[in-house]
Amino acid sequence: MNVIGVFLFMIVIGALIGAVTNHFAIKMLFRPYRAHYIFGKRVPFTPGLIPKRREELARQMGQMVVNHLLTTEGIRKRLASDAVKNQAVQLGERLLSHASQSRVTVEEALTKIGVDNAAQKADQFVNEWTNEKLSAYLSKYENAPLKDLVPADAQEKLNDKLPMVSEYILHRAVHYFESDEGKDRLGNMINDFLKERGMLGSMVQMFLGNSSLVDRVQPELLKFLKNGETARLLTDLLENEWDKLKEYSFKEADDKWNLTSLIINLKERLMTSFSLAPFFEKTAGSYVSMIEQDVIDRLPELAGRLLDGAGRHLDDVLKQLHLEDIVKEQVDNFPVERLEEMVLSISKREFKMITYLGGLLGGIIGALQAVFVVLI
Structure with a gap:
């Protein structure tokens, strides 16, 4: 090679x-x-x-x-940079805009995530919660006097309204006894009164006559009802009864007037009138649109706080x-x-x-x- x-x-x-x-x-x-x-x-x-x-x-x-x-x-x-904050604000605006246009009701939205009959469950929850709280409250203050249960400002306002209550009662009484119905009722009352007096009542009816006695009593009764002293007397009576009532314990008042049932019935009526069903029947977008502009105005501040918080806990x-x-x-x-x-x-x-x-x-x-x- x-x-x-x-x-x-x-x-x-x-x-x-x-x-x-x-x-x-x-x-x-x-x-x-x-x-x-x-x-x-x-x-x-x-x-x-x-x-x-x-x-x-x-x-x-x-x-x-x-x-x-x-x-x-x-x-x-990176989280503290202006670019990320601007992106967070833009993302928030897009999400709000999309949510405000949603035609899905709150009920339907909850159904999609597995919560069925939300309105009914909400009413039931509120009803049970109020029953529990009300029962606990009534049990706690069972032996407390009513004056301790009624707020002081409410007691003061009620005391101030007693003269008006007296005037209203007397005004309605005058209006009633001036009417034909009131006059007939007064005649019946006089007739019943005289019947209970036996012979004496019969003699008075015989000499005066029922109609004549009614005509004489009615003006005096109206004069009595329109008298200022009558109004003051009725006011004093109401104030005395109110002062006595305030010293009653809740249990004593409940035994006399069944306050517990009254309060529970009132609560049940209020719950029926103020059902949460209309809240769940509205669209989620309608609720979002109510706060959309306010949230958008605060988005830069909210985004900054969220990003700062995320940075602190990073x-x-x-x-x-x-x-x-x-x-x-x-x-x-x-x-x-x-x-x-x-x-x-x-x-x-x-x-x-x-x-x-x-x-x-x-x-x-x-x-x-x-x-x-x-x-x-």
């Missing part, structure tokens, strides 16, 4: 060795994917470097993400998330085949250049070896 043939042969052999070696070295980063065994002994260089070091790689990546990529300071600065949130464990788990579960495909798709050209470089270096080494062979 002549000198040129030796040179070419050594260069080609060296280039092939260098290129093939680099090619297999790149492949052995990922392959084989799993360890292979012969007679219970693991074959050397199986699995490939990355599959073999996957656990360590996952741990290192988790630490890198937590310590260098998703750091609390970096996230906190350390705790990240600790609760366990990002390092999440990254490690994801890397552990990531298919090696997919990882190889991703790396090769990104660095395919560079890997080819490494293979070519190996061939070039092998060829150069082969040429040097040929020189040494020829010289020797």
